[in-house]
Every structure is written in C-alpha cells, then in structure tokens.
Amino acid sequence: MDGKIDVLLYGVGAIGSFYAFILNRVPSVRLTLVARSNYEAVKANGITLNSDIHGKHTFRPFKVVNNPTDVAGHYDYIVCVNKAINQDAVAKSLTPVVSDTTTIVLIQNGVGNEDPFRAQFPNCSILSCVTWVGATQTSPGIVTHIKSENTEIGLFPNSLLSPTLEATRLSDFTALLKAGNTKFVVEPNVQIRRWEKVVWNVAWNAITSLTQIDTQTWLHSSPDAIPLTKALMEEVIEVARKSGVPMRDGLVDELFTKILALPGVYTSMQKDVVARNPLEIDVILGVPVRKARELGVKIPVLEVIYTLVAAVDYGVREGKLFP
Numbered sequence: 557m558d559g560k561i562d563v564l565l566y567g568v569g570a571i572g573s574f575y576a577f578i579l580n581r582v583p584s585v586r587l588t589l590v591a592r593s594n595y596e597a598v599k600a601n602g603i604t605l606n607s608d609i610h611g612k613h614t615f616r617p618f619k620v621v622n623n624p625t626d627v628a629g630h631y632d633y634i635v636c637v638n639k640a641i642n643q644d645a646v647a648k649s650l651t652p653v654v655s656d657t658t659t660i661v662l663i664q665n666g667v668g669n670e671d672p673f674r675a676q677f678p679n680c681s682i683l684s685c686v687t688w689v690g691a692t693q694t695s696p697g698i699v700t701h702i703k704s705e706n707t708e709i710g711l712f713p714n715s716l717l718s719p720t721l722e723a724t725r726l727s728d729f730t731a732l733l734k735a736g737n738t739k740f741v742v743e744p745n746v747q748i749r750r751w752e753k754v755v756w757n758v759a760w761n762a763i764t765s766l767t768q769i770d771t772q773t774w775l776h777s778s779p780d781a782i783p784l785t786k787a788l789m790e791e792v793i794e795v796a797r798k799s800g801v802p803m804r805d806g807l808v809d810e811l812f813t814k815i816l817a818l819p820g821v822y823t824s825m826q827k828d829v830v831a832r833n834p835l836e837i838d839v840i841l842g843v844p845v846r847k848a849r850e851l852g853v854k855i856p857v858l859e860v861i862y863t864l865v866a867a868v869d870y871g872v873r874e875g876k877l878f879p
C-alpha cells in the first residue's frame with residue numbers, strides 16, 4: 557500500500573509498446589509488462605520508442621515477465637494490447653492477476669472482444685478501446701510511431717456493478733492517459749466505434765490478405781472492385797444495426813473518401829499472411845458472420861470473403877501456403 561497504481565500490460569508489440577510508454581511516464585503508475593515473442597529483447601534492453609510526436613525514448617518498466625503467473629497478485633488495471641487471437645485462453649491465463657476490483661482494459665481490433673473476459677471475470681469492469689495509433693515494431697523491442705494517435709474509450713457496461721462505480725473507473729483510467737499525454741475521446745457507446753473500424757478492417761484486411769495487392773491497386777483492378785467492396789461494407793453495417801448498434805448513414809461513402817485519399821496501403825492482416833502469423837480473423841470477420849447467422853441477416857459477400865480468409869488462416873497455421 558504505497559499509493560502506486562499497479563498496471564499490468566499484456567502484449568508488447570508495436571501498439572502495446574506505445575501504451576507502455578504512455579503509462580510508464582505517469583509517476584503514480586507502477587507498470588509490469590507481459591511480453592510474449594519479444595520477451596528476451598524487452599527484458600534485456602527495455603523498449604525503445606521512436607515517435608514523431610513524443611520523441612525518442614528508451615525505458616524500462618518496473619518488471620517484465622513472460623507469463624502472468626510470474627507476477628500473481630493484485631492489479632488495478634490489466635491492459636490487453638495483445639493481438640486478438642485465442643482470447644479465451646488469454647482470459648483464462650490472466651486469472652492469477654485479476655481480482656474483483658481489477659479493471660480490464662481492451663485495446664484491440666475487432667468486435668466481441670469483451671465476451672471472453674466478461675465470461676471469465678463477471679465481477680470486473682471492462683473498458684473497451686479503439687486505437688488509431690500508427691506504429692510498427694522494426695525489431696524486437698524497437699518501435700517506430702508515425703503521426704497518427706488517438707484512443708476511443710468507453711465502458712462495456714457490467715449490470716452487476718453500479719454505474720457510478722463504473723464511471724469512476726473509466727475516469728480514473730482516462731486520467732492516466734491524460735497524465736501520459738496521449739489523445740483520447742470518451743465514447744458514450746464505444747461499440748459504434750468498434751464496428752466502424754471493423755467495417756473498414758473487414759474490407760481492407762480481408763481484401764489485401766486475399767489478393768496481396770495494396771488498396772489503390774485493388775480499387776483500380778476492375779470495374780467490379782468498388783461495388784463489391786461497398787456491398788461488403790454495407791453487409792457488415794447491417795449486421796451491426798441488427799445487433800443493436802446504431803451505425804450512421806453515409807458511413808460507406810465516408811470510408812471510401814478516406815481510402816481514396818490514402819496511397820495504396822497494406823494491412824496488419826496482410827502482413828501477418830506474409831510473415832506466416834495466425835490472422836485476427838475471428839474478431840474481425842468471424843464475430844460479424846456468427847451474428848449475421850444468429851440474426852438472419854443476409855451476408856452473401858461476407859460469407860465468401862470469410863470462408864476464403866479462413867482458408868488462408870488455416871493454410872498459415874498448417875504451413876500449407878504456397879511459398
């Protein structure tokens with residue numbers, strides 16, 4: 557009881573390293589990192605962040621471990637910035653570090669990410685975040701952060717807890733983001749933001765992964781490319797609406813204005829295919845497909861795209877992709 561706020565951050569990839577930097581520079585925070593694939597490098601050398609906005613820093617948090625069981629105890633916040641695969645197993649593995657007064661913060665792509673954590677820890681508050689931080693890990697523990705920076709954050713409300721308590725937990729955490737000097741927006745319904753990003757990711761992650769061409773090349777590839785992409789996005793928006801998430805009109809046009817203004821880009825999923833890493837297919841495509849099936853929403857384009865991406869993911873995991 558020394559008045560420190562104990563934060564455990566799980567997953568120290570590019571985005572995880574960025575948030576580790578933000579939280580580590582808050583004097584009241586005592587930061588523990590769970591590093592997976594880059595554990596040896598982060599343990600030995602700390603993290604180096606080269607940021608266009610925040611400058612160049614090398615820092616060492618309070619502790620770096622490879623497994624939550626190595627640091628069992630009470631944490632005020634568990635911040636999950638890991639790649640969203642095997643979420644059930646990740647939630648279970650956090651049991652030694654979660655108590656009823658722990659708040660779980662999810663900073664991940666996708667939708668439905670909260671469900672395994674709510675099932676495993678029904679008494680905890682969950683803060684759900686959409687990040688717009690642009691960062692890449694150039695070698696283990698070394699991360700470059702380009703200009704983009706924003707966190708959209710809101711509650712994943714827990715009916716067992718009082719709204720006042722939950723609001724306090726949200727504002728206590730955003731106070732840390734503020735003290736760490738990073739931009740954020742508190743969202744009254746963060747599911748809208750999660751689904752908006754999924755509409756974008758379903759299209760661009762899947763298409764760049766399947767075709768291995770960048771977005772601009774795709775858009776110019778045939779007269780059918782744009783209408784097909786728009787149909788795909790509209791299907792995801794319909795699934796969100798039928799799931800009770802009030803998506804705004806005109807979103808597809810907005811997203812098209814945005815993609816047309818960008819140079820041809822690849823996506824995290826396309827990079828995972830190239831690196832032969834498992835894909836974040838479930839939270840980006842699988843959950844919308846399952847919801848559509850439950851709710852009887854017709855998703856002819858999404859069904860095909862999902863099944864093809866599932867085959868690529870299977871090929872990666874089984875080592876069957878053409879070399």
Ligand SMILES: *[C@@H]1O[C@H](CO)[C@@H](O)[C@H](O)[C@H]1NC(C)=O
Nearest residue numbers: 655656675676677678679680
């Ligand atoms: C949640 O809290 C209730 C009431 O305090 C308790 O009975 C229950 O065991 C807790 N559940 C878990 C999974 O910790």
